[in-house]
Amino acid sequence: MDKLLIAGGRPLAGEIAISGAKNAALPILCAALLTREPVTFTNVPRLNDIATLFKLLAQMGVKVERGAGDEVTLDASGLDNPLAPYEMVKTMRASILVLGPLVARCGEARVSLPGGCAIGARPVDQHIRGLQAMGADVRVEHGYVQASVPRLKGARLFTDMVTVTGTENLMMAACLADGETVIENAAREPEVVDLANCLVAMGAQISGAGSDVIRIRGVERLHGTTHRIMPDRIETGTYLCAAAVTGGEVRLTGTSSCYLDAVVDKLMDAGCDVTSEREAIRIKAPARLNSVSLRTAPYPAFPTDMQAQFMALNCVAQGAAMIRETIFENRFMHAVELQRLGADIRIDGNTAVVHGVERLQGATVMATDLRASASLVIAGLVAEGETTIERIYHLDRGYERLDDKLAALGASVRRLS
Numbered sequence: 001m002d003k004l005l006i007a008g009g010r011p012l013a014g015e016i017a018i019s020g021a022k023n024a025a026l027p028i029l030c031a032a033l034l035t036r037e038p039v040t041f042t043n044v045p046r047l048n049d050i051a052t053l054f055k056l057l058a059q060m061g062v063k064v065e066r067g068a069g070d071e072v073t074l075d076a077s078g079l080d081n082p083l084a085p086y087e088m089v090k091t092m093r094a095s096i097l098v099l100g101p102l103v104a105r106c107g108e109a110r111v112s113l114p115g116g117c118a119i120g121a122r123p124v125d126q127h128i129r130g131l132q133a134m135g136a137d138v139r140v141e142h143g144y145v146q147a148s149v150p151r152l153k154g155a156r157l158f159t160d161m162v163t164v165t166g167t168e169n170l171m172m173a174a175c176l177a178d179g180e181t182v183i184e185n186a187a188r189e190p191e192v193v194d195l196a197n198c199l200v201a202m203g204a205q206i207s208g209a210g211s212d213v214i215r216i217r218g219v220e221r222l223h224g225t226t227h228r229i230m231p232d233r234i235e236t237g238t239y240l241c242a243a244a245v246t247g248g249e250v251r252l253t254g255t256s257s258c259y260l261d262a263v264v265d266k267l268m269d270a271g272c273d274v275t276s277e278r279e280a281i282r283i284k285a286p287a288r289l290n291s292v293s294l295r296t297a298p299y300p301a302f303p304t305d306m307q308a309q310f311m312a313l314n315c316v317a318q319g320a321a322m323i324r325e326t327i328f329e330n331r332f333m334h335a336v337e338l339q340r341l342g343a344d345i346r347i348d349g350n351t352a353v354v355h356g357v358e359r360l361q362g363a364t365v366m367a368t369d370l371r372a373s374a375s376l377v378i379a380g381l382v383a384e385g386e387t388t389i390e391r392i393y394h395l396d397r398g399y400e401r402l403d404d405k406l407a408a409l410g411a412s413v414r415r416l417s
């Protein structure tokens with residue numbers, strides 16, 4: 001199993017390009033299921049999650065063609081097997097995103113429950129309830145969500161909590177439904193907006209994406225288009241934290257601070273100088289950061305996907321910080337591993353109190369989930385001596401060429417196979 005070896009203590013410097021967003025690409029690639037015409041996507045990140053999704057789509061009868069560079073064309077004209085088997089779904093929760101498009105296009109779907117994961121139980125009851133409200137017969141049997149309906153009907157949907165993939169699944173399903181669907185309490189994440197933009201380019205009638213009420217007027221069919229995936233705001237935020245913690249100076253291209261206000265504000269509170277350009281962000285960090293408290297919440301508030309990275313940052317900052325996680329019930333797994341590096345963290349329920357220490361010390365640690373792994377990388381970059389991070393397959397799910405990008409910024413990072 002691959003490991004990452006990091007020799008800490010080098011300030012990051014230089015420029016790297018940010019990849020397309022995993023969390024936008026996953027739903028947007030699933031949108032290709034909604035049409036018989038080929039859809040071409042650019043800025044598609046080369047990630048294990050994306051490769052898993054391609055395998056899943058291919059076994060349904062979708063033709064997947066990798067073009068030059070970051071371009072991919074999906075042709076779902078031969079879609080004949082609306083099934084997502086457990087073996088392909090178990091490593092990636094986002095595979096539930098095929099459910100809405102399959103029911104809408106084929107009138108039936110059999111999708112394995114994605115299962116619990118390290119950060120929480122993550123049920124999909126809201127996805128199911130939404131489809132039922134649109135007239136589908138949906139049952140969970142033998143670990144599979146089984147859905148059928150001659151044609152979905154537009155409905156007024158209200159989710160119990162803000163759910164990102166829930167909003168995306170229901171929005172995709174509603175595109176081919178009979179009549180108007182209104183999703184209230186919708187997620188406002190930029191990835192939802194990117195998906196809506198792609199669907200509109202495919203002929204869907206959607207308004208309100210980016211607000212908490214999305215209206216979709218169903219159409220008979222969608223058509224092909226070309227869509228560029230938005231930049232990955234979480235990858236961007238992760239490299240900003242890595243630069244910040246090492247006292248570095250870095251420019252990130254192909255991205256924008258407009259998706260990252262809450263994160264940039266916290267970095268400025270920590271003492272960093274962050275400058276926004278049209279399609280780039282520059283950060284210059286002080287020798288030592290100030291600690292920053294935060295509370296995660298749905299967009300536009302501070303993202304849960306950046307909580308672990310900020311915990312790492314607070315481990316070596318001046319002062320104490322309080323971190324409250326309000327989205328997932330088990331998203332502090334990185335704290336124990338950070339403690340192995342010498343961090344002073346106390347956890348009480350969904351709150352972590354971090355007292356900054358002068359220095360962390362390299363050790364062997366274990367990655368437990370995607371962003372937890374990123375926090376260990378950040379801590380390793382600033383720890384004295386060598387840090388070995390095991391189980392980095394989590395990182396490969398969501399960070400394109402992380403080791404190469406860090407090396408390009410001057411970090412000492414080696415992958416051991």
Ligand SMILES: CC(=O)N[C@H]1[C@@H](OP(=O)(O)OP(=O)(O)OC[C@H]2O[C@@H](n3ccc(=O)[nH]c3=O)[C@H](O)[C@@H]2O)O[C@H](CO)[C@@H](O)[C@@H]1O
Pocket residue numbers: 022023024026093094120121122123124125126127161162163164165166304305327328329
């Ligand atoms: C592929 C993707 O885009 N993943 C992101 C997406 O995950 P994902 O869409 O899975 O997260 P949700 O927004 O759905 O989850 C929010 C909360 O609602 C709960 N919930 C959700 C749906 C449901 O049917 N029932 C239910 O109880 C979840 O357990 C969680 O506690 O948004 C999360 C929150 O910003 C991010 O951390 C993930 O990176």
Ligand SMILES: C=C(OP(=O)(O)O)C(=O)O
Pocket residue numbers: 023092093094305370371398
């Ligand atoms: C939790 C995440 O992803 P997923 O929903 O794909 O597990 C993430 O991107 O941090």
